[in-house]
Amino acid sequence: MRAKTLIFQSGTVFDPVTGCEGSTRDIAVCGDRIVALEHVSDVDEIVDASGMLVTAAAVDCAAHVAFPGVWALRAAGLFPDGEVLVRRYAERGFGHVHESWATLFDCGTVQAEWARMPGPDISVGLGLPLYDLTTWMEAQDAATAHTALEHLWATLGTHGCYLPEPRLRFRDDVYKHREKSAQELVPFFLEACRGVPGPIVLPARSLLREDLEVLAPGIHVQRAALLTEQGAACPFSVLADAIGFGMSADLGLAWPEKAVELTWVPPDDVSGGRLWDVGSFLLLKASPVPEKDFRDEEEAARFLAKGLPEGWAFSCRQANLALVQDWEGLIRAVLEVWGVREWFLATRAQAARALGFSDRGHLAPGARANVALYREPEEDTAAGWAKALSRCERLYVGGREIFDGRRGLLVPPSPRDRCVGTAPEGFRAELFAPFLDGMSLRPETLRRLAPRAGEP
Amino acid sequence: MTHKTVTSLVCCGCSCLCDDIDAVIDEDRVVETANACRWGAARFLGLKKFSSGLPRARCRSSRRCLHDKQWKDLPLGEAISLCRDHLFFARRVVAYGLGQMSSEALWILMQGLRDWETLWIPSDGPMLEAFVEAYKRQAPALTHLECVRNQADLVVFWGANPLRSTPRLLSRYGLFPRGRFTERGAEDRKAWTVDIQATEMGRVTELATIPSDHEKACVEALRRAHAGGPMEVPAGLSAKPWATLLKDVEKSRYRVFFFGRGPLYHEHGPAVLEELALWVSELRASAPTFLVPILCDFNSMGFLQIFLSCGGSANPKWRLQGDLRRWEPRPGDVLLALSGDCFWFLTEDQKNAVRQHHIPVLALSAYETTTTAHADVVLAVGLQGLDVSGQAARLDGMTLFAEKLWADAAASDEAVIRKLFDPHAEIGNPCAPRP
Numbered sequence A: 001m002r003a004k005t006l007i008f009q010s011g012t013v014f015d016p017v018t019g020c021e022g023s024t025r026d027i028a029v030c031g032d033r034i035v036a037l038e039h040v041s042d043v044d045e046i047v048d049a050s051g052m053l054v055t056a057a058a059v060d061c062a063a064h065v066a067f068p069g070v071w072a073l074r075a076a077g078l079f080p081d082g083e084v085l086v087r088r089y090a091e092r093g094f095g096h097v098h099e100s101w102a103t104l105f106d107c108g109t110v111q112a113e114w115a116r117m118p119g120p121d122i123s124v125g126l127g128l129p130l131y132d133l134t135t136w137m138e139a140q141d142a143a144t145a146h147t148a149l150e151h152l153w154a155t156l157g158t159h160g161c162y163l164p165e166p167r168l169r170f171r172d173d174v175y176k177h178r179e180k181s182a183q184e185l186v187p188f189f190l191e192a193c194r195g196v197p198g199p200i201v202l203p204a205r206s207l208l209r210e211d212l213e214v215l216a217p218g219i220h221v222q223r224a225a226l227l228t229e230q231g232a233a234c235p236f237s238v239l240a241d242a243i244g245f246g247m248s249a250d251l252g253l254a255w256p257e258k259a260v261e262l263t264w265v266p267p268d269d270v271s272g273g274r275l276w277d278v279g280s281f282l283l284l285k286a287s288p289v290p291e292k293d294f295r296d297e298e299e300a301a302r303f304l305a306k307g308l309p310e311g312w313a314f315s316c317r318q319a320n321l322a323l324v325q326d327w328e329g330l331i332r333a334v335l336e337v338w339g340v341r342e343w344f345l346a347t348r349a350q351a352a353r354a355l356g357f358s359d360r361g362h363l364a365p366g367a368r369a370n371v372a373l374y375r376e377p378e379e380d381t382a383a384g385w386a387k388a389l390s391r392c393e394r395l396y397v398g399g400r401e402i403f404d405g406r407r408g409l410l411v412p413p414s415p416r417d418r419c420v421g422t423a424p425e426g427f428r429a430e431l432f433a434p435f436l437d438g439m440s441l442r443p444e445t446l447r448r449l450a451p452r453a454g455e456p
Numbered sequence B: 001m002t003h004k005t006v007t008s009l010v011c012c013g014c015s016c017l018c019d020d021i022d023a024v025i026d027e028d029r030v031v032e033t034a035n036a037c038r039w040g041a042a043r044f045l046g047l048k049k050f051s052s053g054l055p056r057a058r059c060r061s062s063r064r065c066l067h068d069k070q071w072k073d074l075p076l077g078e079a080i081s082l083c084r085d086h087l088f089f090a091r092r093v094v095a096y097g098l099g100q101m102s103s104e105a106l107w108i109l110m111q112g113l114r115d116w117e118t119l120w121i122p123s124d125g126p127m128l129e130a131f132v133e134a135y136k137r138q139a140p141a142l143t144h145l146e147c148v149r150n151q152a153d154l155v156v157f158w159g160a161n162p163l164r165s166t167p168r169l170l171s172r173y174g175l176f177p178r179g180r181f182t183e184r185g186a187e188d189r190k191a192w193t194v195d196i197q198a199t200e201m202g203r204v205t206e207l208a209t210i211p212s213d214h215e216k217a218c219v220e221a222l223r224r225a226h227a228g229g230p231m232e233v234p235a236g237l238s239a240k241p242w243a244t245l246l247k248d249v250e251k252s253r254y255r256v257f258f259f260g261r262g263p264l265y266h267e268h269g270p271a272v273l274e275e276l277a278l279w280v281s282e283l284r285a286s287a288p289t290f291l292v293p294i295l296c297d298f299n300s301m302g303f304l305q306i307f308l309s310c311g312g313s314a315n316p317k318w319r320l321q322g323d324l325r326r327w328e329p330r331p332g333d334v335l336l337a338l339s340g341d342c343f344w345f346l347t348e349d350q351k352n353a354v355r356q357h358h359i360p361v362l363a364l365s366a367y368e369t370t371t372t373a374h375a376d377v378v379l380a381v382g383l384q385g386l387d388v389s390g391q392a393a394r395l396d397g398m399t400l401f402a403e404k405l406w407a408d409a410a411a412s413d414e415a416v417i418r419k420l421f422d423p424h425a426e427i428g429n430p431c432a433p434r435p
């Protein structure tokens, strides 16, 4: 069947990557890709975009939406339901959400939860406590670790990798002699991950000052602005200086609203919040965010102003960007420090780059056709832009319209083809043994958790 | 005869969702299983759960009940459209069962009923309702069964007898298995059962018995004593086992409290859970401590997850009700019995009210049950993990996928529920078996 072609006609295109910053242009789509206008002959649909801003859809590069245990927060009334979250993502023009992590045994849970939330493209990072690699680390066998990780990623349909912390610690004293530092582990881990698509993500809070020496290009630091808080083992200024040689980071700015944030805490840090054990040394903790404004944080605000050339992306201290209720207020506050161009870069191209996606976050030919249309701002001020950019009029994901400002979300869920990931050619259960050491799960179970392409 | 051995099947016999079942298949029949407990084996072999050896009657045909109490078999599509007609006139839908359905079907059901006045009564309802309520006020920590296996050096079964609800919980996760950091299995763990009577759990764990009306007082006593006060158990009880239990709790470094249905058979059950949740939250100050509900139906946790993720608590038209016996049938109700045998549990008064108000009973079931015998319309579906595929969430929330074993003509509950709300949908199991 011929792929559908579509043209957004006469819109005001805002796409810093292709150098369009307000010029009137047509954007063509064939199937799920942006194509050069001259390559389109038969047009199936013309979308009149006059009076509209045409942009690449935004990317939330550091989201916790479907994490295990979210049901308990919902039972307590602390977290919106899935529908509210995807509707907010769509209303704001997000075409891709990266769920930061799912551990081996949470993969099915996270994928299933997302499957019930029709809307943006999703990718899920593989949450990996480094303990899982000890067999290979002790043998210094990075090649086999690489094969196993590659197979695991492909089987589970995950994208990139998330380390709760870059070191190995044990809760029991009897194992203390086996602990390892980031200096010992990270080089091995980078070797094992070489060439694997997707980012290696570390939560900023788990970093120590000395860890920075071994962090390398390709590593993404999540929610870095949280380090402006007192008591962080690695101060924000130290991390900020370290960024710029290829490492990327997102900001994790605080915004004064009631919500929760997710952090990793040592087992003896028990104050407040709700805790989960997801199989790492650290426990996952959800705690209410103190109502705080990033503009009060001098260091974060200063970095916000100069962070763009470093390639920083935008994220929010709340568990995901859809939790922010006063989205317009947040955009306005950011635009007062950054310009509009920077906003587009940080929420699109740089957020996509942080995730290792070269095909989204922009409108160049070949990009995935994730396109958001907004009304043009009535006035060229931070307030005017914030008003316009806070309400998406139409959102296309993979060339399909999934949201219309008047009609709401339009798609029935077809979760399988929204998942990034490829099914492995053959299934090699033996490679999973070290990952499953001590667990009850059979390798075959992991294979079944993979998104089943083509199945409804 | 063509025998085939298949390995690592997921058993939907209970909320353990064991994924290590091996089976020998002969055409469209399992003839032998390995690793399954007696319940699990019975499910695979087509036998009754509690009377091993006797075949369990499967619901093979969809049908309607005629006025003279005769049955008329119908094509599934027609039976579904009859149900749709009944639902059209419903002023309130009463959805019972739910915990034995696939997650996919539950989600479609909730989408379909989002604008309907609906009373949700899951068969594990008392536990689910009590936990949702407890979670509103307390913050007990959660864990995975894999983490329990790897870390727990204290497990307490409160009002629970897993041998009779989740038979392999002890051998796979909770007590006996060797984990990453519990290398000697049960020798690395202290285990306690707290119950109102002596049970067979006393053979494998320490046992503290307790009169049901003193359960909350005992948790309070433990809390107080843990906070530094004297151990003051209710009059007539010996303080000794409670002091020993507390000592074990305080010595341990990773504690898991499994909460069973027992206390919830009594009216003060939710208060016991609330108090225990509070204590578990306080215990976090000295070591990771977790509270895990022992649910029975294989997808009760899936129901809860989906209910909450669909905005179930906030939907003004929906109500989650724990106890079927609190349902007061009224004119305009339509009873959807979804893979649950509600007529087994209804009181005579409730059954009379169902008849008196002409409440349509629509049953979706893989087995013949008391409810299918009383139903106005019966929708026959396949058994998950044998005839049809589907997802379910284990009691700790982990989602697993149970694949079908053969190309059976049975419809999945997902397909039936989809067709119920969308007349144009195709019936048929959409998930083909993997090679």
Ligand code: SF4
Binding pocket: B011, B012, B013, B014, B015, B016, B017, B018, B035, B036, B037, B038, B039, B040, B041, B166, B167, B168, B169
């Ligand atoms: S414990 Fe439950 S899931 Fe496991 S084999 Fe028995 S019935 Fe099946």
